[in-house]
Each structure stands twice: as structure tokens, then as C-alpha cells.
Amino acid sequence: MIDPLTAFNVFILFYFAVLNGTYLILSLVAFRSLRKYIDRLESLQIDDLLASSGGLPISLIVPAFNESATIAPSVRSLLTLMYADYEVVVVNDGSTDDTLETLVAAFDLEPIVRVPTSNLPTAAVHTIYQGVRHSNLVVVDKENGGKADALNVGLNYSRSALFCAMDADTILEPDALARIVRPFLEDATTVAVGGIVRIANGCTIDGGSVDDVRLPRSMLVRFQVLEYLRSFLAARVGWNTIGATLIISGAFGAFRRSVVADAGGFDASTVGEDMELIVRLHRHCRDLDRPYRIEFIPDPVAWTEAPETISQLSRQRDRWQRGLAQVIGRHRRMVMNPRYGVPGMVALPYFVAFELLGPLVEVLGYVAFVAAIVTGRASPVYTVAFLALAVFLGSAISVSAVALEELSFRRYRRFGDLVALLVVALIESFGYRQMSTWWRLRGLVSAARSDLQWGAMERRGLERVNPAAAQALGDNQTDAATVDPDLVPIGDGPHALSDQTRSH
Amino acid sequence: MSWLIQAVLVLVAVNLMFSGLVVLLRINNARRAERLEARKVVWYPRIIGLISDGSVPESLAALVEPQERSDVVEIAWEIARRLRGTDRSRVQEFAAPLLQTLIPDLKARRPETRARALQIVTSLGGSEYEDTTVRFLDDPSPLVSLVAARALSQPRHAPQIGQVLDRLDRYQRWSQALTSSMLAEVGMEAAPAMRAHLDDDGRPTHARAAVARSLELLRDIEAASVAADQLEDADAELIAACLRLLFVVGTEAQAGAVRPLIDDDRFFVRSAAMIALGRLGSRDDATLIMGAIDPDSPWVAIRATQALAELHATAELATLVTNGGLPADAAIETLYGGAA
Numbered sequence: 001m002i003d004p005l006t007a008f009n010v011f012i013l014f015y016f017a018v019l020n021g022t023y024l025i026l027s028l029v030a031f032r033s034l035r036k037y038i039d040r041l042e043s044l045q046i047d048d049l050l051a052s053s054g055g056l057p058i059s060l061i062v063p064a065f066n067e068s069a070t071i072a073p074s075v076r077s078l079l080t081l082m083y084a085d086y087e088v089v090v091v092n093d094g095s096t097d098d099t100l101e102t103l104v105a106a107f108d109l110e111p112i113v114r115v116p117t118s119n120l121p122t123a124a125v126h127t128i129y130q131g132v133r134h135s136n137l138v139v140v141d142k143e144n145g146g147k148a149d150a151l152n153v154g155l156n157y158s159r160s161a162l163f164c165a166m167d168a169d170t171i172l173e174p175d176a177l178a179r180i181v182r183p184f185l186e187d188a189t190t191v192a193v194g195g196i197v198r199i200a201n202g203c204t205i206d207g208g209s210v211d212d213v214r215l216p217r218s219m220l221v222r223f224q225v226l227e228y229l230r231s232f233l234a235a236r237v238g239w240n241t242i243g244a245t246l247i248i249s250g251a252f253g254a255f256r257r258s259v260v261a262d263a264g265g266f267d268a269s270t271v272g273e274d275m276e277l278i279v280r281l282h283r284h285c286r287d288l289d290r291p292y293r294i295e296f297i298p299d300p301v302a303w304t305e306a307p308e309t310i311s312q313l314s315r316q317r318d319r320w321q322r323g324l325a326q327v328i329g330r331h332r333r334m335v336m337n338p339r340y341g342v343p344g345m346v347a348l349p350y351f352v353a354f355e356l357l358g359p360l361v362e363v364l365g366y367v368a369f370v371a372a373i374v375t376g377r378a379s380p381v382y383t384v385a386f387l388a389l390a391v392f393l394g395s396a397i398s399v400s401a402v403a404l405e406e407l408s409f410r411r412y413r414r415f416g417d418l419v420a421l422l423v424v425a426l427i428e429s430f431g432y433r434q435m436s437t438w439w440r441l442r443g444l445v446s447a448a449r450s451d452l453q454w455g456a457m458e459r460r461g462l463e464r465v466n467p468a469a470a471q472a473l474g475d476n477q478t479d480a481a482t483v484d485p486d487l488v489p490i491g492d493g494p495h496a497l498s499d500q501t502r503s504h
Numbered sequence: 505m506s507w508l509i510q511a512v513l514v515l516v517a518v519n520l521m522f523s524g525l526v527v528l529l530r531i532n533n534a535r536r537a538e539r540l541e542a543r544k545v546v547w548y549p550r551i552i553g554l555i556s557d558g559s560v561p562e563s564l565a566a567l568v569e570p571q572e573r574s575d576v577v578e579i580a581w582e583i584a585r586r587l588r589g590t591d592r593s594r595v596q597e598f599a600a601p602l603l604q605t606l607i608p609d610l611k612a613r614r615p616e617t618r619a620r621a622l623q624i625v626t627s628l629g630g631s632e633y634e635d636t637t638v639r640f641l642d643d644p645s646p647l648v649s650l651v652a653a654r655a656l657s658q659p660r661h662a663p664q665i666g667q668v669l670d671r672l673d674r675y676q677r678w679s680q681a682l683t684s685s686m687l688a689e690v691g692m693e694a695a696p697a698m699r700a701h702l703d704d705d706g707r708p709t710h711a712r713a714a715v716a717r718s719l720e721l722l723r724d725i726e727a728a729s730v731a732a733d734q735l736e737d738a739d740a741e742l743i744a745a746c747l748r749l750l751f752v753v754g755t756e757a758q759a760g761a762v763r764p765l766i767d768d769d770r771f772f773v774r775s776a777a778m779i780a781l782g783r784l785g786s787r788d789d790a791t792l793i794m795g796a797i798d799p800d801s802p803w804v805a806i807r808a809t810q811a812l813a814e815l816h817a818t819a820e821l822a823t824l825v826t827n828g829g830l831p832a833d834a835a836i837e838t839l840y841g842g843a844a
Contacts, residue, residue, distance in 0.1 A: 044619070115830060115833045186679070406533070425523070
């Protein structure tokens with residue numbers, strides 16, 4: 001009879017094999033998809049396509065809470081995006097610093113009356129402002145209610161058929177909006193599109209855009225750069241290929257406004273509001289038997305600041321894990337339910353087994369591995385198999401993520417950065433991965449205790465080498481996004497239209 | 505134990521080998537980029553010289569070595585995309601003999617390869633590729649068909665617009681914005697065919713709605729009566745598109761057809777009807793619009809107040825402000841540009 005420790009160790013081996021095997025398959029799928037996607041972009045000549053189509057009007061919704069240090073340059077940068085018809089809706093979520101005063105002074109804001117076009121329930125709105133020089137800048141001042149609540153306020157007060165949800169400290173590349181809108185043009189059933197989020201730490205930022213892409217010096221941030229590459233270029237591209245995108249980052253995603261409003265907007269009761277919305281959109285559209293597409297595309301780029309200390313990073317991972325647990329708990333009816341297609345039958349079960357419970361199983365696996373070694377019950381075959389599946393296969397997957405970057409967008413142009421990324425990929429499984437697993441396990445435990453607190457992140461602010469240039473660019477921006485009053489800017493047909501008159 | 509150590513070493517070696525492959529990939533990419541850059545240094549000024557110093561396209565084309573043909577075509581394409589008129593024609597003349605290199609790509613199995621080749625050929629080639637492009641409208645790949653449709657939606661291919669219109673049903677997943685702006689690129693020469701398409705109730709309604717939007721972009725005055733004739737159609741998308749067209753090109757002659765729609769139970773039809781009536785109607789229509797305002801529907805309220813402003817119905821707007829609620833905010837937004 002097999003003793004329990006051995007049986008568990010066999011299970012762990014099987015678990016790691018399936019986990020890393022799935023990742024490897026996703027990487028291979030992503031490899032093919034990325035090649036196809038890049039060829040497609042070249043054949044479409046995206047600039048011409050967007051120039052001729054005029055693009056679709058879009059509202060950028062920017063929740064801001066105590067962002068006074070960075071809000072003015074961030075908004076200036078947003079006002080210089082290369083897109084014909086957009087508005088920036090900054091939602092001051094009850095900041096206790098002078099975020100609002102900074103905005104009012106920097107952009108010469110004045111109070112206006114603006115009719116909300118949907119009535120998602122939110123915390124109280126105090127005042128709405130509009131820029132005198134930038135009429136496409138709207139600032140909504142409201143009671144504190146959290147990021148999801150702020151996004152819902154932005155949704156209520158935005159006027160475009162599409163909206164883009166982002167973080168206040170996110171830097172969008174100048175063509176990011178144009179690129180993220182393309183799937184909405186090509187397919188009118190598209191309801192949500194996510195772009196790639198890259199880490200800006202270490203990069204040179206000038207005039208509100210990332211000028212020189214470099215790896216950060218901090219090893220902790222380098223690990224995160226690698227994680228982001230793996231997550232976006234391998235996992236998300238892979239899942240997207242089979243129509244099972246479950247996450248669009250809260251830092252950068254575009255949505256069809258009417259569908260999100262119909263589905264009830266962002267859920268303010270979860271800390272994983274970005275994933276929750278996507279899962280709910282799948283559910284909503286499938287419940288209504290409505291044709292829809294939710295896409296991840298890797299070419300629209302948003303840059304964000306990653307945590308630089310272990311305590312910040314651990315809080316972030318803890319929060320992500322809690323969010324995941326809440327989302328899966330809330331939508332458990334979708335798991336293994338054929339009504340919800342690939343998202344319900346494949347993606348969600350994977351998320352339950354490997355993303356949600358993964359940290360628990362992995363930690364137990366490491367403990368059992370050590371126990372087996374210490375007690376002398378670890379056979380040589382088991383030891384090698386464990387190292388192979390848990391460590392070296394993990395490294396191979398990380399290296400493949402670097403390969404995907406090199407095959408596709410090659411943002412890290414310096415040879416030294418590429419080599420450094422490869423080194424990070426090779427050593428990531430020795431220490432960092434285990435730390436990350438531990439933080440996620442803590443998040444899982446917190447979720448079990450229904451802890452809904454957000455971990456605060458102290459922002460250092462991304463280095464901007466030339467803030468004056470950014471200011472000048474912003475101040476010279478003309479009012480390019482005045483909404484054409486002769487259009488009903490609410491979609492491309494009745495399927496995309498919604499009159500939000502119901503109460504929540 | 506030695507075989508175990510060997511096994512671990514093999515795994516480490518696999519990782520290192522993977523890493524080595526990535527490095528080799530980088531070296532290869534860097535070399536390719538350098539080669540293209542070097543060719544650009546040579547060919548950019550030469551191609552620009554066709555425009556600036558009157559170089560002869562044929563003699564310049566003769567200088568292209570066989571191994572650099574595809575790169576030179578790329579460079580010519582990159583330049584041509586930024587040019588118009590005779591300047592572009594000069595570059596096209598230069599590139600025409602080089603396009604043969606792309607013919608095999610037009611028959612490639614991968615749709616992306618076909619689409620890219622077609623894009624370049626239609627951009628740099630002359631009318632001799634028009635029939636080929638029309639054939640690609642029926643390519644099994646939607647991507648290739650999209651490229652063909654966009655290529656044909658240019659003023660120089662206006663006589664072929666019927667071919668694109670006939671296939672609009674194939675593009676029903678595209679957003680209306682994409683279809684309509686593509687068709688509008690052809691220009692007024694295509695307007696008669698588009699009007700006929702809009703008027704043909706045998707055509708799919710989504711295609712007719714897209715055509716209505718194109719006619720709106722073209723500001724085709726003659727389309728007004730055709731649009732008014734469609735307002736009794738059952739399809740809301742088509743009606744809304746025609747109302748928007750009427751808002752832009754209509755006259756008071758079409759106001760009668762619009763009036764019944766301000767009570768339509770579909771809010772987006774109602775909104776579009778109100779704004780159209782504001783433009784086409786008379787001062788008397790203000791009462792009608794006031795009666796149709798739904799205090800719970802923000803879009804209708806916004807459009808109604810905009811329509812009242814179009815009709816210079818300031819008294820009615822003032823009444824709305826006094827009455828309060830959503831219509832009051834909409835009226836303030838319209839009257840004062842939103843200023844509180």
C-alpha cells in the first residue's frame with residue numbers, strides 16, 4: 001500500500017505536470033497566434049484603416065484617488081493621444097489630498113451641468129467640471145467609493161459608444177487608443193478589448209510617453225517584467241485564441257458602454273472588479289444568447305509602475321488573489337456549465353484548479369517535497385521529476401515568454417536587456433516563484449475570511465525627464481474631441497444601444 | 505545517481521539551449537533590420553528623387569538588384585502611402601515592374617500573406633490589377649476580402665463600387681462606421697449607386713443602413729427623398745440611419761415623414777427623430793417635441809433639448825428648466841453648453 005506522503009507527492013507531480021503543461025501549450029498556441037496577428041496587422045495597414053474610418057468616439061475614464069503628485073502630467077499626456085474623437089473623464093474618488101484642486105488649476109476647469117446617460121448606482125457626485133481650454137476634459141468630483149464605483153460614475157457621465165477604463169498613473173502609448181478600437185471596427189459584436197500592460201520602471205519617460213525602453217535595475221521589478229510578458233504574451237494571447245479571455249487588465253481596457261451598463265457596470269463589492277466584469281460580460285451575453293466577442297490584443301500598449309518593495313508587491317498579489325477568489329465564488333454557477341461555452345468549460349475550471357487553488361497545492365507540494373527528502377522517503381526518480389516539472393519546466397516557460405517578446409514586439413532593444421531577461425527567466429523558479437506563491441496563499445486565506453481591504457501602494461511616480469515638454473504639449477492641444485451633436489453616439493446599431501433607465 | 509545528475513543537467517541544458525535560440529533570434533532580427541536600414545539609406549533618396557529631381561522611373565527600376573526587390577517594393581510602398589496625385593503616380597510607375605515578385609504571394613495559402621501582397625499590389629499597381637482585386641472580394645478569408653474592398657473603395661475605382669455594394673452582406677460583422685467610411689472614400693461618383701442600394705428593399709437592412717451613413721458622410725442632398733421613403737421600414741437600425749442622413753441633408757419637405765417617429769417606442773429612433781425634426785421642422789414642432797419628452801430617458805431628453813434649440817424654442821427650453829428633473833439638466837446643458 002502506498003503511504004499518504006508518497007500518494008500526495010505523486011498527486012503533486014501530476015498537478016505540476018498539468019499546470020506547466022497547460023502553460024507550455026498556451027505558449028505554443030500564443031506563438032502561432034502572435035505570428036498570425038502581426039502579419040494581419042501588417043496586411044491591414046492599421047494607420048490607414050483608422051484614418052479612413054475616422055475611428056469611433058471613445059471616453060477615457062480615469063479614476064483618481066490621492067494622485068495629486070502625478071495627476072496633472074498624466075492628464076496632459078492623455079490629452080495628447082493620437083485619436084480623432086475622444087474625451088477624458090477623470091473621476092476624483094473623494095481624494096483627501098489636493099488632487100481636485102491640482103486639476104482645477106492645471107486645466108482651468110469650470111463647473112458644468114452634464115446629464116448622466118446611465119444610472120448605475122454610485123456614491124454621491126458633488127460637482128462636474130469641464131476644461132475651458134480642453135473641452136474634451138471632464139472631471140467628476142464624488143464621494144469616495146473605490147475604483148469600481150469611480151468607474152461607474154465615469155460610465156454614467158461619459159457620452160461615447162465606447163469607453164476605456166484605466167488607472168490614473170497609466171501611460172498610454174500615443175497610438176494605443178487607435179489600436180484598441182480596431183477590433184470594435186472590424187466586428188460590431190465586440191464588447192470588450194484588452195491591451196497589453198508593460199512595466200515602465202526603468203524606462204525613460206518624456207512628454208508623457210515612454211521614450212526609451214529599458215529593464216529596471218531592481219531584480220524584484222525585473223521578475224515582474226518577466227511575469228507580465230508571460231501573462232500577456234503567452235497566457236492571455238493563448239486564452240484569447242480559444243475565445244476564453246477572462247481578464248482584461250483594469251489598467252487598460254476598452255468596452256462597449258451600452259453592454260457594460262446593461263450588465264450592471266463594475267462591481268464595487270469586489271477587489272477584482274476588472275476580472276469580475278469580464279466574467280460577468282461572458283455570462284450576461286451568453287444568458288441573453290447574444291453574439292459577442294471579448295478580445296485581448298497585444299499591440300495597444302499601456303505602461304504602468306510596478307511595486308518596487310516586497311511589502312508592496314506582497315500586498316498587490318494578496319489583493320489579486322482575493323479578487324480572483326471573489327470572482328470565482330460569485331460566478332461559480334458558470335464553472336463546468338456547458339451554457340457558458342469555452343469560458344465556463346475550460347477557462348474557469350483552469351482558473352479554479354490552478355490559479356485559485358494553485359498556491360495552496362504548490363505550498364503543500366514544496367512542504368511534502370522537503371518532508372520526503374528529510375524523512376528519506378523521496379525516491380531519486382521523484383526528486384528529479386519534481387525538479388523537472390516544478391522548477392526547470394517553469395524556467396523553460398519563462399524563457400519561452402522572452403522568446404515570444406523577441407518574435408513579436410521586441411521592445412527591449414538593448415542586447416544586455418535581452419540577456420538580463422533570459423537570466424531572470426532561468427533563476428525565477430528559485431525563490432521568487434515560491435515567494436509569489438506564498439503571497440497568493442495569504443490572499444487566498446484572506447479571501448476565505450472575506451477581507452475586502454485594498455492594499456495601499458505608495459507611488460514613487462515614474463521618472464519624467466522633461467515634464468516641461470509634457471506640459472507644453474498638453475497646453476497646446478486643441479479641442480479635437482468635441483462631440484458631434486448630430487449623432488446619437490450610442491453604438492453601431494440597435495444591438496449596441498441601451499437606454500439605462502432602470503434602477504439598481 | 506549519475507544518471508539522475510545527467511537528467512537534471514539535460515534539463516538545465518534545454519533551458520540554456522532555449523535561451524541561446526532567443527539570442528540567435530535577436531542576432532538574426534538585428535541583421536535583418538540592419539540590411540533593410542542600409543537599403544533604405546540607398547533607396548529612399550532615389551525614390552524621392554523621382555519626385556524632386558525628375559529621375560526616370562524605368563531607369564531607376566533597372567537599378568534594382570533581384571535580391572533587393574522585395575525590400576525596395578516595401579520602401580516604395582511606405583513612401584507611396586504618404587503621397588497623392590502625380591507624385592504617387594511617379595512612385596507607382598517605378599514600382600510597377602517590381603510587383604511581379606509579389607504574384608506568388610497572391611496565391612499563398614496563408615490569408616495574411618495574400619492580404620499583404622494584395623494590399624501592396626493594389627496600392628502600387630495600376631488598373632491592370634483591378635480585375636484581380638475584384639476577384640479577391642470573394643476570397644474565403646474575410647481579411648483578404650476586407651483588403652480588396654478597401655482597395656476598391658477609392659475614387660479611381662468608382663465604377664467598381666457596385667461590386668463592393670453587392671457583397672456588403674459579407675461584411676455584416678464590420679461596424680457600421682468602418683463600412684460607411686470605406687464606401688464614402690469613393691466620393692460623390694458612387695452616390696447614385698449608393699442611393700439605389702438604399703432604396704432597394706431586397707438588400708439586407710444593415711447594408712442599407714451603412715449606405716445611408718455613407719451618403720450622410722458625403723452630404724448627398726439627392727439622398728434626402730430616398731431616406732424619407734425608408735422611414736416606414738420595420739428595421740430600427742435603418743430608420744435611425746436615415747433620420748441621421750435627413751438631419752444632414754434633409755429639407756422641410758421631409759419633415760412630415762419624420763414627425764410620426766418622435767413617438768416611436770424605440771428610444772434611439774425617437775432620439776434621432778427629434779434631432780432631425782429640430783433641423784427640418786418648423787417652430788410649431790416645438791410643442792410636439794415637448795409632448796414627446798420622456799423624463800426618464802436621458803438620450804431622448806438631451807436630443808429633445810437640442811432639437812428645441814435648433815428651432816429657437818427658448819420659451820419651451822425655459823419651461824423645461826423651471827420644471828426641473830432630468831429634462832431641466834438637459835436644457836441647461838444645451839442652453840449654456842453645460843455651464844452650471
